[in-house]
Amino acid sequence: MTLTLDPNLSDPDGVYCDLLAAHEGLSEAESHAFNARLILILGNHIGDREVLKQALDAAARPDR
Amino acid sequence: MLDDRYGLAFKLYPYAKCADQDAGAPVRHPVVVLGGGPIGIATALDLGLQGIPVVVLDDHEGIGQGSRAICFAKRTLEICDRWGAAAPMLGKGVVWNLGKVFHEDRKVFEFNLLPEDGHKFPAFINLQQPYFERFLVERVREAQTQGAPIEIRGKNRVDAAEVRDDHVLLDVMTPEGPYRVAADWLIGADGAGSPLRKMMGLDFEGRVFTDNFLIADIRMSANFPTERWFWFEPSFKSSGASCLLHKQPDGIWRVDFQIGWDVDRAKELKEENIRARLDAMLGDGVEYEIVWSSIYTFQCRRMKRFRHGRVLFAGDAAHQVSPFGARGANSGIQDVDNLGWKLGLVVAGKAPESLLDTYCAERCHGADENILNSTRSTDFITPKSAISHLFRNAVLDLAERHAFARPLVNSGRLSVPCSYDAGPLNGADALTGGPARTRPGAPCPDAPVADGYLLERLGTNFTLLTIDADAPEAVEDGGITATRLALSTSESPAGALAERYLGDASSGVYLIRPDQHVAARWDVFEADAVRAALHHACAKE
Incomplete structure (x- = not known):
């Protein structure tokens, strides 16, 4: 399995809107905790440790 | 008593006394349009070309100054082409296809709007609103010589509207005093602040955004390409939280700075202060002249219903959106396109009045789509909270390197025509x-x-x-x-x-x-x- 870095969302604006709506009214600490839970849920859905490793690399910014 | 509220770019319909002013009783017209802006004039043109007599009342004698709406979409040009008015717009307008998005000092990505082949009109042209309006009025003048029953009355200000079951009575003020006129149907195309809407005490609900934008139209000969450049958090000093550069005809460029909520408007509009922002953006040694400047705020809201008995609202009077996406004037022209044939059939006695309720249903659907899109763009461009700012910048950061994040970058979802899915008039x-x-x-x-x-x-x-x-x-x-x-x-x-x-x-x-x-x-x-x-x-x- 390879990590998908090409567009794959059928409704990007809708997904982005839902994401921000989920954070509305949360404190900074609550938002951090929310994001942590979300990552763990999505990670479980992906399932593959290799793919998740590639995602960790893509999210890291070694250049800056 | 009838002072101008703004200066004119083109004086196109000077006051002239009309017979209605000397009539003993109010003269009754099939259709009266309130407002001589692009939506009012377009409505008159659509009806007049169908042979429906229409009178336009405007409290000025022509088109206001300032570029205002500058991006006109393909669908707008197609509609104007049906009225015979698109050729001069396309001739004068600047065609553009390429957009570039920057974050701080880095280019995030670029996009091409180039539509598929085989369309008469391009995806967009840039054209100052006064030109767009002038071309519509010129088409009205041409249609009048061919017998279209259109009348435009300048310096005719409507001060009161009395809505009856089957007509509307209007009190009109002119430089020579007041008169009354009656309309079987009244179109409210009197703009975002719609005096008619207020006279009728009607709702206008939605969201107000707390941000100011400074527009500067500048004339310069510098060799910027004909592209739409958008900066998130630009690195040039005192530029504000976002910035847009866009070309118009006549060597004029639109520059838009997002300058925040707590600003001193008078101070920001001083030429030296605008120049300080522009100099930082354009760099040393670029010569330019400021042609027009303005500070604006915006709202996303609409009336609950666009039809109130014999009164129909269209354009900004009925709905307002943020400017990101060019969905203001373009959606107003789609209102006219939708309303024109329906009102024509009703006035001619060929269709029931309920056909006009479908104008409300279909164009409310269009307004909701525009409000949704422009609200999302606004939320992306001006994040409301620390966490939305964090996500926004993460998207921009990833978009530089990964294609998947680019569709999430939202610097305005540009106007495309609305489909009336599940619309009341749809058949098999x-x-x-x-x-x-x-x-x-x-x-x-x-x-x-x-x-x-x-x-x-x-x-x-x-x-x-x-x-x-x-x-x-x-x-x-x-x-x-x-x-x-x-x-x-x-x-x-x-x-x-x-x-x-x-x-x-x-x-x-x-x-x-x-x-x-x-x-x-x-x-x-x-x-x-x-x-x-x-x-x-x-x-x-």
């Missing part, structure tokens, strides 16, 4: 294998046909488009006729007509409304089905 979708883009409710996409284009052949009434299908030359129902346009896929280069209108089908029959939206479609002609769809499309049940 009985073309098996037909493309989704030409489903009932959708606006007809253009296609190359023989020596020209499909849309310019659709005419101004109902059309029965047959593609490799037999049908009579006309279908009639209750005084309304759909005239056949017979085409073959062999006439259309590169298979465009087949791809856009047939899909997997080998023949197609489309009933198309006067506003070029699909009413119903089938694979072959069947008289009863077409007549029923025509009946339904005119709200006759």
Whole structure:
């Protein structure tokens, strides 16, 4: 399995809107905790440790 | 008493006394339009070309100064082409396709708006609003000489409106004193602040955004390309939280700075302060002249209903959006496109008044789509919270390196025409294998046909488009006729007509409304089905 870095969302604006709506009214600490839970849920859905490793690399910014 | 509220770019309809002012009793007109802006003039043009007498009342004598709306979309040009007004717009406008997005000092990505081949008009032109309005008024003048019953009355300010069951009575003020006039139908096209809406005490609900934007139109000969450049958090000093650079005709550039909520407007509008921002952005040694500047705020809101008995609202008077996406003037022109034929049929006694309720239903749907899109753009451009700012910058950061994040970057979702899905006038979708883009409710996409284009052949009434299908030359129902346009896929280069209108089908029959939206479609002609769809499309049940 390879990590998908090409567009794959059928409704990007809708997904982005839902994401921000989920954070509305949360404190900074609550938002951090929310994001942590979300990552763990999505990670479980992906399932593959290799793919998740590639995602960790893509999210890291070694250049800056 | 009748002082100008703004300076004029073009004085096109100077005050002249009319006979109504000396009449003993109020003279009654079939249609009166309140407001001589782009939406009011376009409404008058659409009705006048149908032979419906229409009077426009405006409290000024021409078109206001300032570029204001500058991006006109393909659908707007197609509609204006139906009125015979698009050629000068296209001739004067700047065609652009490429957009670039920057974050701080780095280019995040670029996008190309270039539409598919085989359309008469480009995706967008940039044109200062006063030119757009002038070309519409010039087309009105031309139509008048050909007998179109349109009258534009400058310096005629409506001070009161008395709405009755079957007409509206208006108190009008002129430089020579007041008079009264009556209208069977009144169109409120009097802009975002709509005095008519306030006189009638009507709602206007939605969200107000707490941010100020500074517009500077500058004339310069610098060699920037004809592209839309958008910066998030630009690195040049005192530029604000975002910045837009966009070219207009006459060597003029639109620069837009997001300057925040707590600002001293008078101070920000001082030339030296605008120049400080511009100098930082353009760099040393770039010569320019400031042609127009303004600070604006915006709201996303609409009226609950656009029809109130004999009064119909259109354009900014009915709905407002943020400017990101060019959905203001472009959606107003779609209002006119939707309203014109319906009001024409009702005034002519060929359709029931309930047809006008479908104007409200369809264009409220359009307004909601525009408000949704422009609200999302605004939320992306001006994040409201620390966490939304964090996500926004994460998207920009990832978009530099990864394609998946680019569709999430939202610097304005540019206006595309609304499809009236599940609209009250839609009929059968009985073309098996037909493309989704030409489903009932959708606006007809253009296609190359023989020596020209499909849309310019659709005419101004109902059309029965047959593609490799037999049908009579006309279908009639209750005084309304759909005239056949017979085409073959062999006439259309590169298979465009087949791809856009047939899909997997080998023949197609489309009933198309006067506003070029699909009413119903089938694979072959069947008289009863077409007549029923025509009946339904005119709200006759």
